Amino acid sequence: MPTNYTSIDQYISTFPAEVQTILQQLRTTIQEAAPEAAERINYQMPTFDLHGNLVHFAGYKNHIGFYPAPSGIAAFQKELSKYKGAKGSVQFPLDQPMPYELVRRIVEFRVGENVEKALSKRKRK
Numbered sequence: 001m002p003t004n005y006t007s008i009d010q011y012i013s014t015f016p017a018e019v020q021t022i023l024q025q026l027r028t029t030i031q032e033a034a035p036e037a038a039e040r041i042n043y044q045m046p047t048f049d050l051h052g053n054l055v056h057f058a059g060y061k062n063h064i065g066f067y068p069a070p071s072g073i074a075a076f077q078k079e080l081s082k083y084k085g086a087k088g089s090v091q092f093p094l095d096q097p098m099p100y101e102l103v104r105r106i107v108e109f110r111v112g113e114n115v116e117k118a119l120s121k122r123k124r125k
Contacts, residue, residue, distance in 0.1 A: 008039050008046040015059050022098055023059055026066075029100045030055060033107035051118035054110050063091040064098065068106045075109050076102065 005011040012023045023046075030037070030048050034055075037048040045067070048054040056067040063084075070088045073080060079102055084091040092098055 005041045005044060007041065011041065011046055012059075019059050019064075019094065022064060022094070023057070025100060026057055026064065026098065026103065029103050030057070030107050033104045034111045037111070048107075050111060051114040054114055055107055060091075062095075063093050066090050066092060066103065066106075068110050071113060072106045072110050076106050 008027060012020050012027070015023060027039075027046065031039075034048055034050055037050040037054050040047050040049055042049075042053065043056065045056045045058040045065075047056045053069070055069075055072070056065075058065040058067075067089045073085060073088060073090060079099075080090050083093075
């Protein structure tokens with residue numbers, strides 16, 4: 001498995017077919033919730049950028065890691081409580097249905113945060 005990914009397509013291609021399908025659907029969900037966001041690889045993970053880091057995701061042996069920053073976790077704490085996670089991350093087990101709708105709402109929340117932060121920076125200049 002390469003460790004210097006140059007694209008999200010390359011990253012996703014390194015996983016088994018059934019995981020690729022989940023990762024691709026997750027990517028599509030994020031793209032639809034944040035159509036203005038740019039895709040890139042950051043921290044060797046698929047990353048979406050909109051006025052700074054928006055969200056990251058990554059595939060693992062038994063789960064998909066989703067990284068919407070601590071604020072994205074805190075805002076959806078109740079819904080995310082059934083999943084393992086940390087301050088800025090959550091693990092979605094591969095043996096359970098992916099909560100794409102929840103991911104979409106978290107991404108939309110993060111878009112609002114990043115846009116608001118960018119606007120307030122602009123106003124201060």
